[in-house]
Structures are given as structure tokens and as C-alpha cells.
Amino acid sequence: MKKAIQESRYSKPARHLPGGIFCAPWCGANCTKREHDRAQKEAYKLALRMQQAYPGVKWVTRVWENLGWHYQISGGAFEVHVMKDRNIPGGRHCWRILSYSAWLQTSPQIIGDDKATPEVAVQDLLAKAEKVWKEVCLIRKNVVKLNSATKIK
Numbered sequence: 001m002k003k004a005i006q007e008s009r010y011s012k013p014a015r016h017l018p019g020g021i022f023c024a025p026w027c028g029a030n031c032t033k034r035e036h037d038r039a040q041k042e043a044y045k046l047a048l049r050m051q052q053a054y055p056g057v058k059w060v061t062r063v064w065e066n067l068g069w070h071y072q073i074s075g076g077a078f079e080v081h082v083m084k085d086r087n088i089p090g091g092r093h094c095w096r097i098l099s100y101s102a103w104l105q106t107s108p109q110i111i112g113d114d115k116a117t118p119e120v121a122v123q124d125l126l127a128k129a130e131k132v133w134k135e136v137c138l139i140r141k142n143v144v145k146l147n148s149a150t151k152i153k
């Protein structure tokens with residue numbers, strides 16, 4: 001019997017190819033195993049670093065491919081993203097970290113600015129989240145005020 005749905009090239013995971021290539025068919029950028037391993041290693045190091053700074057948060061790593069291997073870490077609704085510069089000599093696996101940004105995956109989503117360290121990025125995010133919280137409190141205060149002033153019950 002024929003499969004009703006053909007497996008898409010987009011659902012196929014990265015596979016090993018000669019020459020150290022580790023790349024999915026949908027990507028096709030010839031990402032390398034060395035690049036993947038470096039991303040995985042850096043993600044783990046970043047998670048350990050943030051575990052020390054914020055021990056109450058369980059940080060987990062995520063490594064993914066999209067025209068190169070990338071990584072981030074998340075702890076609950078918090079995420080720390082890494083901005084890399086790949087325009088350095090040495091091949092695909094070579095990059096240097098330009099900055100970190102922290103995101104809060106809530107509604108509304110809050111995204112901190114790019115900062116030199118992940119700790120400062122999280123502090124920037126927390127300051128932004130605090131501002132949003134104050135705005136929400138002000139909205140709530142005005143809603144309560146308006147509701148109590150209305151004659152319609």
C-alpha cells in the first residue's frame with residue numbers, strides 16, 4: 001500500500017555526508033559536523049554559566065540548523081540568544097560571539113537589547129519586563145477606576 005502522505009524533504013533531519021558534512025536536505029548549505037559540535041558545546045557552556053547566575057532556573061539547550069548551526073538556551077519562558085559573526089577566516093565552523101540577547105516568551109513577547117554578556121542581557125530584559133509590568137498595572141488601575149465610575153451595572 002502506498003503512503004498517503006509522502007515524506008517531505010523539509011521533515012528529514014540532518015544527515016552525515018562525506019567531507020564532514022552534517023546537514024538536512026531542506027537546508028542544503030553543507031553545514032558541518034564540526035560546526036554542529038561547536039554549537040552544541042557552546043550551548044552547553046552557556047547553560048552552565050547561566051545556571052550559576054540563575055540557579056533557580058532550569059536552563060536547557062537548543063541547537064538547530066538554518067544555513068548553519070545555531071544555538072540558544074531557555075529556562076521556562078526565558079531564552080538567551082547568541083549573535084555570531086561568521087565573517088572571520090577559517091571555515092564554516094569559525095565564528096566569534098558578537099552579543100547576547102534575552103527574550104521573555106510571554107504575551108506580549110519582550111525582547112532585550114543586544115549586550116556583551118548573557119548576564120547583562122538578562123538584566124536588560126528584566127528591566128524591560130518591569131516597565132511592561134508597571135504599564136499593565138496602570139492599565140488595570142484605570143480599568144478598575146472606569147468600572148467603578150460607570151452607571152451601567
Ligand SMILES: [Zn+2]
Pocket residue numbers: 022023024027028029030031065066067068
Ligand atoms: Zn545545513
